[in-house]
Amino acid sequence: MSFIISQSFYFIIPLLIVALAGLFSEKSGTVNIALEGIMVIGAFFGVLFLHYMQSVLKVQMNPQLLLLLALIVAGIAGLIFSSLLGFLAIKMRADQTIGGTALNLLAAALVVYLSKAIVHDTRIYFSPVFEFKSNFLHQVPFVNYVFFNHAYLTTYIGILILIITVLVFKYTKFGLRLSACGEHPQAAQSAGINVIKYRWAGVLISGFLGGLGGLAYVIPTSISFEGTVSGYGFLALAVLIFGQWKPSRVLLAAIFFGFFKTLSVVYFGIDVISGWMSSYPNIPFAMFFRILPYVVTLIVLAITSKKSRAPKASGIPFDPLAG
Amino acid sequence: MMNDIKQKLTSKWNNFKVSQGFKNITASLLAILLGILLGIIIILITNINNAGLGISRLLLGAFNNPRGPWIGIGQLLYYATPLIFTGLAVAFAFKTGVFNIGASGQYTMGLFTACVVGIMGDGLGFMQWPIALLAGGLAGALWGAIAGIFKALFNVNIVISGIMLNYIGMFIVNSILGGPLRPYMVDGAQNRTIVVDQAARTPYAFLDKIFPNSGLDFGIIIAIGSVVLIWFVLNKTVFGRELKSVGMNRDAAKYAGVNEKRAIILSMAIAGFLAGIGGALFILAPSTRNLGNQYSLENVVLGAGFDGIPIALLGNSHPVGVFFAALFIQYIKLAGDPMQSLGYASEIVNLIIAVILYFSAFALIVGQYIAKLKKNKKPKDKLPSDLVTKPQEVNQ
Numbered sequence: 001m002s003f004i005i006s007q008s009f010y011f012i013i014p015l016l017i018v019a020l021a022g023l024f025s026e027k028s029g030t031v032n033i034a035l036e037g038i039m040v041i042g043a044f045f046g047v048l049f050l051h052y053m054q055s056v057l058k059v060q061m062n063p064q065l066l067l068l069l070a071l072i073v074a075g076i077a078g079l080i081f082s083s084l085l086g087f088l089a090i091k092m093r094a095d096q097t098i099g100g101t102a103l104n105l106l107a108a109a110l111v112v113y114l115s116k117a118i119v120h121d122t123r124i125y126f127s128p129v130f131e132f133k134s135n136f137l138h139q140v141p142f143v144n145y146v147f148f149n150h151a152y153l154t155t156y157i158g159i160l161i162l163i164i165t166v167l168v169f170k171y172t173k174f175g176l177r178l179s180a181c182g183e184h185p186q187a188a189q190s191a192g193i194n195v196i197k198y199r200w201a202g203v204l205i206s207g208f209l210g211g212l213g214g215l216a217y218v219i220p221t222s223i224s225f226e227g228t229v230s231g232y233g234f235l236a237l238a239v240l241i242f243g244q245w246k247p248s249r250v251l252l253a254a255i256f257f258g259f260f261k262t263l264s265v266v267y268f269g270i271d272v273i274s275g276w277m278s279s280y281p282n283i284p285f286a287m288f289f290r291i292l293p294y295v296v297t298l299i300v301l302a303i304t305s306k307k308s309r310a311p312k313a314s315g316i317p318f319d320p321l322a323g
Numbered sequence: 324m325m326n327d328i329k330q331k332l333t334s335k336w337n338n339f340k341v342s343q344g345f346k347n348i349t350a351s352l353l354a355i356l357l358g359i360l361l362g363i364i365i366i367l368i369t370n371i372n373n374a375g376l377g378i379s380r381l382l383l384g385a386f387n388n389p390r391g392p393w394i395g396i397g398q399l400l401y402y403a404t405p406l407i408f409t410g411l412a413v414a415f416a417f418k419t420g421v422f423n424i425g426a427s428g429q430y431t432m433g434l435f436t437a438c439v440v441g442i443m444g445d446g447l448g449f450m451q452w453p454i455a456l457l458a459g460g461l462a463g464a465l466w467g468a469i470a471g472i473f474k475a476l477f478n479v480n481i482v483i484s485g486i487m488l489n490y491i492g493m494f495i496v497n498s499i500l501g502g503p504l505r506p507y508m509v510d511g512a513q514n515r516t517i518v519v520d521q522a523a524r525t526p527y528a529f530l531d532k533i534f535p536n537s538g539l540d541f542g543i544i545i546a547i548g549s550v551v552l553i554w555f556v557l558n559k560t561v562f563g564r565e566l567k568s569v570g571m572n573r574d575a576a577k578y579a580g581v582n583e584k585r586a587i588i589l590s591m592a593i594a595g596f597l598a599g600i601g602g603a604l605f606i607l608a609p610s611t612r613n614l615g616n617q618y619s620l621e622n623v624v625l626g627a628g629f630d631g632i633p634i635a636l637l638g639n640s641h642p643v644g645v646f647f648a649a650l651f652i653q654y655i656k657l658a659g660d661p662m663q664s665l666g667y668a669s670e671i672v673n674l675i676i677a678v679i680l681y682f683s684a685f686a687l688i689v690g691q692y693i694a695k696l697k698k699n700k701k702p703k704d705k706l707p708s709d710l711v712t713k714p715q716e717v718n719q
Binding site: 033084088092093094095097098099101102103105106108109110112113116117228230231234237238241284286287290291294295297298301302303305306308 | 680
């Protein structure tokens with residue numbers, strides 16, 4: 001049980017971070033279909049940084065500090081990449097869905113090209129030294145296992161980002177203004193808010209969190225990066241929709257989806273299921289669990305999409321000069 | 324008499340010059356130009372020593388074939404055939420205002436179903452090929468219709484449902500091929516499907532005589548026929564006009580009595596059918612020297628479906644435009660391998676295509692902006708608001 005829950009965290013946390021990344025962008029009025037690509041870019045540059053520090057420069061450093069630096073690198077890479085979305089959506093007022101799709105394809109091609117050019121391989125490795133492995137609270141086995149022994153720094157950063165996001169949208173002038181730009185940009189402008197500036201802020205924050213989330217996805221679940229986050233950015237968008245654009249509900253949605261994603265990876269390690277699998281060899285359990293998170297996403301969206309609470313002006317270009 | 328014709332042509336040209344179609348073509352060319360320019364810059368940055376040769380191989384694309392340009396042209400048409408279909412699949416849905424990012428899943432389902440009929444359908448005789456092709460189309464149509472139903476009935480964001488269906492389709496296909504059908508259909512050593520039966524392969528229809536050793540087959544004729552058929556349906560039938568009216572203005576279409584939900588589902592089913600045919604034609608193709616094609620059981624969503632998006636956009640969702648855009652995209656793709664041997668990863672081609680897609684998302688706006696600048700001669704002017712906003716209503 002502890003194993004499944006700690007595994008779940010590895011999937012829930014990046015899902016949460018990237019869904020919140022989408023939240024910042026959509027709240028400000030820009031649909032961010034490019035989250036998948038931003039994650040890929042963040043993960044690539046983060047892992048490349050780790051690869052250089054660990055294997056090329058062989059820097060001796062506290063692994064947690066190293067991971068923190070790598071997460072910042074990933075975030076900055078995502079932020080820079082997201083400026084392409086900002087240029088297209090805010091400056092050029094072009095179609096955000098098509099532009100976002102272009103960026104997803106661009107990210108996928110770019111990282112493989114760079115990977116081949118820099119390390120002459122499509123895969124970049126890093127040393128997985130980032131697990132806490134702490135004995136803190138070892139008297140309470142469950143808490144120790146999930147939060148200290150098998151935990152990663154990313155878990156705590158994810159929770160911190162959630163708390164900050166809640167506070168920003170609830171209590172700060174910035175957060176309220178950002179929401180106004182996504183709900184009713186004309187009204188926001190007449191109230192003296194620089195809508196363009198806020199929309200840029202929304203997209204760039206989204207890029208930073210998306211890039212960071214990309215690395216947070218790779219670190220606990222792999223020892224290398226191969227240019228894909230297997231649709232995770234789109235799952236995060238689904239989490240955002242299921243969470244109805246509210247940070248606290250996004251957390252619940254991330255836990256829900258993260259659980260199914262975990263199940264699709266660890267199902268054969270669960271006694272009950274492996275029992276079923278050996279008693280009914282003709283039923284394709286492997287396929288069932290593989291497609292589970294994607295099917296659940298479809299079903300959940302079908303149930304929740306009728307009454308959408310999306311920011312009203314999200315996806316609609318804003319022209320400061322128009323009436 | 325001659326003057327008459329000349330006058331007519333000039334007036335036609337003058338009309339065309341100011342038409343939307345002309346603007347769209349210039350916009351597409353602008354996007355292509357920017358994409359290739361960026362490609363050249365990347366080549367220069369990556370390795371300046373081979374840059375001259377690299378750039379020339381990139382630009383020569385399909386004509387770079389060491390066995391002669393004729394084979395290159397044949398190969399271009401052969402490899403472009405599935406792309407014409409995925410391009411049509413995205414373009415057709417676009418006309419109804421739906422963004423079909425799920426073409427890849429539809430393509431995979433079509434490929435798989437055609438492959439099953441092509442390998443297991445031994446008793447079908449000479450009908451094995453057409454039945455396999457049709458089965459592929461129908462499987463794609465089913466996959467497309469699912470996304471359409473989720474959009475029309477439950478208002479599910481079609482970008483997300485399309486991506487989910489891409490993964491679901493790929494995992495189902497790989498699980499079935501890797502599981503129950505493995506003994507009959509998979510070459511275990513290579514982890515690929517075996518080639519389809521002789522009777523299930525697309526006929527060459529003498530195209531192998533005209534373009535020897537290129538692999539070109541009857542599929543390209545079906546593709547050209549489909550381009551004409553889709554053009555006819557969209558422009559000359561009530562059904563097609565209804566679909567387009569939903570894409571142009573949903574509310575007006577509703578007011579005019581068009582059943583919008585039915586239109587979205589049907590449009591996606593037809594789009595899926597087209598993508599499915601594309602996948603079927605890929606796997607049923609005899610290829611060069613009748614060696615046949617195989618499907619690799621890797622857990623990767625196939626790129627052919629995604630290529631449909633820049634193709635549809637560059638072709639401005641016009642069937643004929645899609646045809647030429649597919650040829651162009653494949654032309655660039657054929658430059659990939661020759662460039663790899665110079666030390667430039669073949670992904671540079673995908674990079675260029677993605678950049679072209681990025682620019683074509685706003686090329687139309689830039690083009691109109693430049694036109695307006697010329698007219699006004701007021702270069703400091705901001706973007707005129709009546710020219711921007713969306714070129715077409717796109718549903719998510």
